[in-house]
Amino acid sequence: MTIEDQKKTPAEHHLLQQNILDSLSSAPGDFTAQCNHLKPFLSGNEKEACKIILYNLVQLTFTQDEACEHWHAIVQHAKNMQSRLNRSLGLTTAASDYFSTIKPSLDNPKLIEFSRFEETLKSAHQDFLTGLLSRSAFQNLFEQELSRAKRRSYDTTLIFFDLDNFKKINDEHGHLAGDEALKQVGAILLGSKRKEDIACRFGGDEFVILLPETNKFMGMMVGRKLLGRINKLAIHYNGRSIPINCSGGLASFPLDSSDAQGLMDSADRALYRAKSQGTHQLALFSEEKRTFTRIELQRNVTIRSLAIKEKEICNQSKNISKGGILISCSNKFDIGARLELQIPLQEDSTMTITGSVVRVEQFDTNLYDIGLSFLSLDSTATSSEVIADYVLQQLS
Secondary structure, eight states, rough: OOOOGGSHHHHHHHHHHHHHHHHHHHOOOOHHHHHHHHHHHHTTHHHHHHHHHHHHHHOOOHHHHHHHHHHHHHHHHHHHHHHHHTTTTOHHHHHHIIIISSOOOOOOOOOOOHHHHHHHHHHHBOOOTTSBBBBHHHHHHHHHHHHHHHHTTOEEEEEEEEEHHHHHHHHHHOHHHHHHHHHHHHHHHHSSTTOOOEEEETTTEEEEEEEOOOOOOHHHHHHHHHHHHHHHHHETTTEEEEEEEEEEEEETTTTTTTTHHHHHHHHHHHHHHHHHTTTTTTOOSSSOOOOOOOOOOOOOOOOEEEESSEEEEEEEEOOOOOOEEEESSSOOOOOOOOEEEEEEEEETTEEEEEEEEEEEEESSSEEEEEEEEEEEESSSSSOHHHHHHHHHHHHO
């Protein structure tokens, strides 16, 4: 993807390519109908759309400005040819003649049915069983998205999913049952992701989803929600209900790695740890040898001691894990004290945590680091499921 194409996300660019291909194949012998189908994609995206149109028509690559100039000339050429021939013709015929006679760029053009071209393109970009992206297509978009994250300095999270009992399903129920399991997992990923998220069947029973502009904490919430949905699946085959079990591994850019391969390796290592801890787990990558991985979480926090009915605004939280949270506070609390924390996640949602103080350290004259072990976790303004839904739709 060139610099001039970088206004859209890789996922949006891929969707535009597919929409244009569908429009061109909708009425292959009628350029007027084809142009009408293309109008919504040319409006507001003319330069980018023209470049994609010409590549699909004649497999030639131009700059966006050159593509626009050629596109308008081809439309006029189609009108002139149709008038002289007194019959309808398609954009492929007009474009081939234009680039063969008026602006010679094709030495020996070869025609191919749009349906076959579309099938070939889809087979290269889409997994036939699940409808998700193929591994090769994902790899290309993944590297583009990570380059965009580096340029714009935002977090991006990668999650690997792997079915825990896939071999058992195949061995005991046959490969058709295994195929059905893969289809249903793919349907969950397709139905749950945002339009900018990139989901792929990575190979065998492995799936990957890339969450642009999503930090590790929010990625964890999304991953736990997706994993929960997958682990509730049961396929019905030959009169039997077969449960599906899945584990996941998560890593984030730039926290865990600053390059594509490193991020892949980190998520894969996290997945390996999840499987070693038992099925149904989502593990977060960490170089630390901790029981629970810590995630940076900086929020203003409201704290209340359960022993005395008094509230105070803490400076902020520092990090959070599956087992506890570290906060910075101007008050000192005794070891064993029970505290209630309210942590804003977004404008309309607050997470309420009850914890027991397990660590108190003073690094500054006026501030203490207070470590709490979770006793309970709830959500006040909205449920965890709703928060995770919101994350999928629009959170960065």
